[in-house]
Amino acid sequence: MNQTLHFKIMGMHCVSCATHLEAAIASLKGVQKVQVNFVNNKTIIETDSPSPALNQNILNAIKEQGYEGELLKNTLLPYEPSHQTSYRSSTINLGIAIVFTLPLVTHMIGFHISPTLQLFCATIVQFWAGRRFYKASWFALKRLHGDMDLLVTMGTSAAYFYSLTAVILHKNDLYFEVGAVVITLVLLGRFLEDRATRSANTAVRSLMQLAPPTALVERDGEYKEIPTQEIKKGDHIMVKSWQHIPVDGIISDGVSEVDESMITGESVPVFKGLGDKVIGGTTNTFGILYLIVTAIDHESTLFRMIRLVEEAQASHSPIQKLVDQISAIFVPIVLIISLVTFGVWYVIGPTFQQAMLVSISVLVVACPCALGLATPTAIVVAMGTAAKKGILIKDLTSLEALRKIDQVVFDKTGTLTRGEFSLIFSDALAEIPEEQLLALAASLQKGSEHPLARAFLKAFKGQKFLNVKNFRSLPGRGVTGTIRGRVYYLGSQKLMTEQNIQVPLSFKAGQSTVYLAENGNLLALFRLADMPRKKALEALNTLRDLGLKTVMLTGDNKETAYAIGNKVGIDDIFAQLQPKDKINYVKAQEHHHLHIAMVGDGVNDGPALAAATVGFAMGSGSDVAMDAASITLMRPSLDLIPKTFILSNKTFRIIQENLLWAFLFNGIGIGLAAFGKLSPEVAGASMAASSLIVVLNSLRLKRG
Structure with a gap:
């Protein structure tokens, strides 16, 4: 049986760290799938052979890569403390770097310090504030595998050890400030990146x-x-006013309005009563x-939301895999360019020192931070933004596939409609107030689970x-009972005919008519219908504006299907279908090279949801639909689909912007550095600054 393990990782500081760690863990026997999330410092591992030995092997692999790991027993526990520790460490290192770098740059404003003091300050910055670069490089x-830390280490070490040699030989051409300033600026960039990426992941922390x-x-x-x-299934719990509900449950007593905004995105509190x-x-x-x-722990809705968001954030798209491949060869290429640059400047340049400084500039400016951050930061922000709106996306592939969709196919009952009957019209046929007629009809059906009731x-x-005596259910026809000594009948036209009561012709497509009679007299008729969901018309119009065709597939009769379809403005309608017909429709469209998004809520929609390019499941629907779909809407609001x-x-426009910026920056930067500019x-x-620009650009997604 497959099991999912969650590990907290400490010590990762760039995307390449996550990539290399992922490869190391994936090579272990028993590991089927691994996803490392650099932003939240967590690893999700699927295994078919869980054991303490495997856990230890994973921890050992993490340590061998230069990081610290910890098995998380409860993945709902916040991981903020580890972020705070990392944040505190980064702040201290940056502070030390700034304090000891400032004396080294005072010559720019006319102050000079002795070579010995320069050596002392540079050593503190190089080997204390910058020790993380040496550790990562090792x-x-x-x-x-080369990474940006290796480039920083080589560049700053060259400046430091050249200057150290000059001090020993009592020469004046010192460049201690070069390495110190570069380390300080890189640490500042990391510090700002860390703050930005923490902001990018606020959605999961909030959950x-x-x-x-x-x-x-x-x-x-x-x-x-x-x-x-310590709560267990079946426990009875009490929740006071304005307290958070701790776990999933069913109300056994009390009524309230529950604020579900953080889970479903629904801004208005929802009325809840007995059995809800x-x-x-x-x-x-x-x-x-x-x-x-x-439900508790891993079975709870909150846990499933967090798990889906984290797994989606850690997933890789084809474009990210391409970036990873480029990054793998990027550092060796930069090292070659730096060496060639040094050789050329050494031959044609004025001095050895100039050749060294130019080659250091190439190493530093070429650090592929922006390239590595371009995709992951956008993904993390996008998934978090979606979760806050009540949209759970299982993986990045599904989000990316939406760009190729040609048709959005809807089930009717429970998807385009509410999936429950509502009383939409009543007509009093006797001199009795409508409120009293409704009281009679509702009292006759008190306790019934029939959809019309x-x-x-x-x-x-x-x-x-009202108090009802002599109640009887009349299967397929209605109910009867005595109220205040009078015998009432409530039901279909067939029941009225049995009681020799004439009823007016009142058929309307998509509606059911219920009659109320007493002592052979027709008192009222009620019309009930499964009404379209709120914002259905607006949602379908937005999809059409996006260039998407909308289709309804339903097992209901044609009259009802067309009545609903016309109200919501759907393009094509196919009625009286079996579940297999829905799958066949999806497959037929994809055979004609069309990409389909399927929206459903019921057990019978599961196969079609799985067969579609992208499946949307309504959160109010069945577990089968939610498991089969790649996207789950936590509240039954159709406007979430166009959103x-x-x-x-x-998201993918911003990823493309990030990658374009990263490639342009590295290309132009290396060129300028190689020419000594x-x-x-x-x-x-x-x-x-380049890395920060990429992160800030990704944060634009938080605005939705």
């Missing part, structure tokens, strides 16, 4: 902070405050709710039921 050389640390759980007949981790499901991490806005726990009960919600398409287009200090500042 591990890079051990695995025969992790939703689960309260403690909860009121019934123990020995009274409610006691215990750690949330609630999600862990949402907020009870008033009163006291009593719940029976239905639920429509009456929802319309009558919160009012007092997902727009996010996809924007960039000093090492300017090269270091430019490299740091």
